[in-house]
Amino acid sequence: MRQPLVAGNWKMNGSVASVRELLAGIKAGVAGVPRCEVAVCPPFIYIPQASAELAGSPVFWGAQNLSTEAAGAFTGEIAASMLLDFGCTYVIVGHSERRTLYGEDDDVVAAKFAVARAAGLKPILCVGETLGEREQGITEQVIARQLDAVMAMQGAAVLADGVIAYEPVWAIGTGKTATPAQAQEVHAFIRGRVASQAPEVAAGLRILYGGSMKPGNAPELMAQPDIDGGLIGGASLVASEFLGICQAAHESV
């Protein structure tokens, strides 16, 4: 049985005051969703605040990115060891905004995944096709390429107890959600591709859906056999909405 995970990707949003309020709201509701693992990924600068305010709660925290380098002259970068210093469990790797706006290609994403894993962080590997790619009918090729880059670098075993987020780029922040059937089809494809190399790894792999997930559409998505939770953007900035999605995950198992 895979425990569902719901992770909030706050992106570049927040202030000291709003982070305090949001974390207080999540902490107040998390006891009601014990079957769902809950995590938040604030901007780097609010991670110390999250680690202080979440200490002793069941909520995990993580980062939205990390450097491929361990230390040194890399202005503006953050190393895995620094994330561990502040108690991070998770780190998002290869989000489509990093890929498209900051030029992270499959090799960089695979290197980040490897560095995070080696450091003892749990990377959440994001994959997903653009609208143009879906319309061309090459969704599976794109996902396969993104996934294979990680497995080729380190072998499928690197995904043991891993987390992948399927985030169709056309559904991120647009209010357009993949239908449960569309999402399930890609989730099953991802699990099958990993299974072809390592069946036991595939069985334990948690595959999250991301892209305009809200409390209203979460139950149907979570009900799909290969959807094991969500990576939540916009709705993760409002405690009641985020907890509503956690509730759906909690009730799905």
Ligand code: PGA
């Ligand atoms: P969204 O973002 O929930 O706002 O669509 C999801 C994500 O980018 O991780």
